[in-house]
Amino acid sequence: MKFSPVALFFLFFSTLVFTGCKSDDSDEAINDPTAENKKSLGTSAEDILSDDIYKSMTVELVYSLGFEPEEQTKNMLTQFLNARVNKPGGVIVKETVINPPQGAPFDIDEIKEIEENNRTAYTAEDDLAVYVFFSNGNSSKDTETRVTLGTAYLNTSIVLYKKTFLDLVANNQGTDLATLETTTLEHEFGHILSLVNITDDDIHPENHEDTANSRHCVVENCLMYFEATNTERATVTRFLQSRGNVPELDPLCIADLQAKGGK
Ligand SMILES: [Zn+2]
Ligand SMILES: [Zn+2]
Numbered sequence: 001m002k003f004s005p006v007a008l009f010f011l012f013f014s015t016l017v018f019t020g021c022k023s024d025d026s027d028e029a030i031n032d033p034t035a036e037n038k039k040s041l042g043t044s045a046e047d048i049l050s051d052d053i054y055k056s057m058t059v060e061l062v063y064s065l066g067f068e069p070e071e072q073t074k075n076m077l078t079q080f081l082n083a084r085v086n087k088p089g090g091v092i093v094k095e096t097v098i099n100p101p102q103g104a105p106f107d108i109d110e111i112k113e114i115e116e117n118n119r120t121a122y123t124a125e126d127d128l129a130v131y132v133f134f135s136n137g138n139s140s141k142d143t144e145t146r147v148t149l150g151t152a153y154l155n156t157s158i159v160l161y162k163k164t165f166l167d168l169v170a171n172n173q174g175t176d177l178a179t180l181e182t183t184t185l186e187h188e189f190g191h192i193l194s195l196v197n198i199t200d201d202d203i204h205p206e207n208h209e210d211t212a213n214s215r216h217c218v219v220e221n222c223l224m225y226f227e228a229t230n231t232e233r234a235t236v237t238r239f240l241q242s243r244g245n246v247p248e249l250d251p252l253c254i255a256d257l258q259a260k261g262g263k
Contacts, residue, residue, distance in 0.1 A: 042198035050261025054128035056089030063134035064100035072178035104137020222250035
């Protein structure tokens with residue numbers, strides 16, 4: 001299975017959109033119980049948002065000791081999802097502790113391999129599963145001045161570079177770890193929900209898709225805003241200090257989610 005990144009090495013937040021052969025196109029996928037979780041980014045937005053097929057959702061948080069999610073992150077994620085998705089059976093958070101993967105920093109193929117080796121929750125029957133890895137290593141794309149905080153790389157797969165959050169907080173007094181982590185997680189979840197216009201079917205993308213920073217929102221205080229000035233490590237701190245809290249989705253992004261069965 002080979003994916004080629006087409007776009008978006010972004011600045012403050014990160015998202016890679018992959019195209020290419022999907023495993024569900026191949027014969028072997030028919031017998032693969034994980035096939036439903038190996039589709040391209042954004043394609044499961046409707047399944048996650050509506051209750052047409054899936055009545056509940058399991059979010060599996062995978063981490064090694066020392067890189068676990070903050071309590072506030074878990075609480076805020078649950079609130080964020082319950083406010084937007086129709087899941088009468090509820091949103092269930094499952095935590096899986098693993099041995100620390102070796103070989104950091106990680107490129108996206110290694111991140112996929114870690115998922116392959118450690119993910120335990122897959123979409124089955126009427127429960128849809130999403131995987132989030134809290135990485136014990138940085139992204140291999142990081143440089144002296146640029147960092148990748150997280151990436152949504154498949155229809156139900158997210159990596160958050162927890163090691164990078166910890167480094168940033170250690171080096172920048174006043175940066176709130178939980179706010180940084182929650183903002184990144186909810187932003188990447190937004191991409192899983194196909195924001196902005198990832199599958200080219202949002203209702204009025206011309207009103208808010210940022211043409212200069214595609215797949216992001218032009219509304220400056222929106223969760224899905226692509227902060228072009230947040231290229232550098234130092235600006236992550238400035239961003240957090242200037243906002244102080246996790247940005248919310250603006251009405252245009254919410255309308256896109258509602259058009260796909262969300263609340
Ligand atoms: Zn993004
Ligand atoms: Zn928006």
